[in-house]
Amino acid sequence: MENIITVVMAAGKGTRMKSNKSKLVHKIYEKELVTRVIDLAESIGSDEIIAVVGHQREQVQAVIGNRAKYAIQEELLGTGHALMQAAPYLEGKKGKVVILYGDVPLIRKETLEKLINKSIKQKECATLLTAIYENPTGYGRILRDTVGRIIGIVEEKDASEEERKIKEINSGIYCFDIEELLKAIKEIKPNNAQGEYYLTDVIKIMNENDLKTGAMIVEDNTEILGVNDKVQLELLTRVLRMRINTTHMKSGVTIEDSDSTYIHDDVIIGKDTIIHPNTTIKSGVVIGDNCEIGPNAYIREGCKLDNNVKIGSFVEIKKTIVGEGSKVPHLSYMGDCEIGKHVNIGCGTITCNYDGQNKNKTIIGDNCFIGSNTNLIAPVKIGDNAFIAAGSTITEDVPKDSLAIARERQTNKEGWNKK
Ligand code: UD1
Ligand code: CA
Numbered sequence: 001m002e003n004i005i006t007v008v009m010a011a012g013k014g015t016r017m018k019s020n021k022s023k024l025v026h027k028i029y030e031k032e033l034v035t036r037v038i039d040l041a042e043s044i045g046s047d048e049i050i051a052v053v054g055h056q057r058e059q060v061q062a063v064i065g066n067r068a069k070y071a072i073q074e075e076l077l078g079t080g081h082a083l084m085q086a087a088p089y090l091e092g093k094k095g096k097v098v099i100l101y102g103d104v105p106l107i108r109k110e111t112l113e114k115l116i117n118k119s120i121k122q123k124e125c126a127t128l129l130t131a132i133y134e135n136p137t138g139y140g141r142i143l144r145d146t147v148g149r150i151i152g153i154v155e156e157k158d159a160s161e162e163e164r165k166i167k168e169i170n171s172g173i174y175c176f177d178i179e180e181l182l183k184a185i186k187e188i189k190p191n192n193a194q195g196e197y198y199l200t201d202v203i204k205i206m207n208e209n210d211l212k213t214g215a216m217i218v219e220d221n222t223e224i225l226g227v228n229d230k231v232q233l234e235l236l237t238r239v240l241r242m243r244i245n246t247t248h249m250k251s252g253v254t255i256e257d258s259d260s261t262y263i264h265d266d267v268i269i270g271k272d273t274i275i276h277p278n279t280t281i282k283s284g285v286v287i288g289d290n291c292e293i294g295p296n297a298y299i300r301e302g303c304k305l306d307n308n309v310k311i312g313s314f315v316e317i318k319k320t321i322v323g324e325g326s327k328v329p330h331l332s333y334m335g336d337c338e339i340g341k342h343v344n345i346g347c348g349t350i351t352c353n354y355d356g357q358n359k360n361k362t363i364i365g366d367n368c369f370i371g372s373n374t375n376l377i378a379p380v381k382i383g384d385n386a387f388i389a390a391g392s393t394i395t396e397d398v399p400k401d402s403l404a405i406a407r408e409r410q411t412n413k414e415g416w417n418k419k
Pocket of ligand 1: 075082103141169
């Protein structure tokens with residue numbers, strides 16, 4: 001396997017985010033933009049990851065930690081200049097370098113792998129990921145000769161009227177030969193409308209030196225969307241939502257309303273499970289076959305639901321394991337809980353799992369019936385086949401097969417209201 005180094009450009013300012021936080025630490029489904037890009041870099045098997053950081057770099061580095069090495073760009077003098085800062089890490093190395101942007105988080109791993117494979121197979125010194133845009137405004141345009149070979153990239157601000165009509169745009173994602181890139185970036189000059197060192201100039205430089213360059217047109221344009229403001233952040237969240245939901249539907253999950261179903265990354269859902277609207281399922285949750293979730297359900301981190309489970313409306317569950325055939329049909333909070341098989345949790349049941357300092361566990365055996373509006377004060381254990389009377393506040397363990405009633409007895413004062 002060829003050595004692969006990935007450089008993540010993460011020095012830019014995010015002025016249009018109108019935020020005190022770095023653009024790159026804004027999140028899509030609870031994961032920072034830049035973390036998504038680092039995940040991607042790792043997923044393609046990068047031997048080394050270098051993040052070029054600058055603006056608000058403490059925040060960016062705090063999020064990336066030791067998953068990357070850092071090159072610092074003190075002054076933002078362009079994408080070519082950014083790469084020059086990473087050059088010391090590339091010196092003396094062979095193989096390919098992949099360039100990613102910290103604010104372009106939705107590229108598919110498969111797309112990058114295709115790009116790298118094309119670059120290796122066709123022995124290209126530069127392989128660009130390009131796209132066809134009906135409205136290419138703002139992007140660098142791809143220049144090709146009469147036989148279709150890539151000869152350069154021209155930035156919008158430097159383009160002639162004719163060049164601006166070109167619909168093939170530069171995504172900013174590339175795969176380069178390390179040694180040839182190092183040679184080419186030394187020749188970049190800031191002679192352009194913005195006075196910047198353009199990384200895009202290396203294409204022309206390589207062509208002048210008779211080095212082979214090429215491009216791969218991305219099939220799904222949403223992959224190369226970037227985030228510059230909070231409207232785009234919402235757009236990318238939507239794109240990811242549809243992508244994740246589609247994957248689940250294609251593997252047999254019924255989703256009634258994709259627009260209001262928020263399934264985070266790395267969720268596993270079995271066949272014939274139905275998800276009703278306004279449901280959020282957090283990352284890492286595992287749901288079995290034939291379950292019914294929602295409407296208005298919130299399945300948080302650490303939950304594992306066996307087959308035939310029902311989690312109904314206005315139910316929040318966290319770090320809870322639900323056994324086969326059990327039901328939490330309405331208005332409940334179950335946290336740090338283990339629920340056995342064929343349990344019915346009545347409406348309004350709450351695990352009081354937090355004592356102000358610690359989170360405590362509730363364990364409920366098989367075939368239990370928990371009456372409506374029960375408070376389970378954790379830590380507490382309910383044995384198999386136990387029955388809890390509605391309205392109980394359970395503070396002590398309940399032995400198996402028993403009935404627990406823990407509430408004030410009712411007194412009726414007859415005729416009271418007439419006095
Ligand atoms: C760049 C490309 C353009 C392409 C577009 C795609 C150049 C000269 N142009 O445009 O052809 O269509 O991306 O989005 O490369 N960055 C730094 N340091 C810098 C400048 C930028 O780290 O000094 C980072 C930014 O944070 C960002 C990325 O590089 O993640 C791209 O920068 P941006 O200014 O958005 O791209 P353009 O130069 O406008
Ligand atoms: Ca941009």
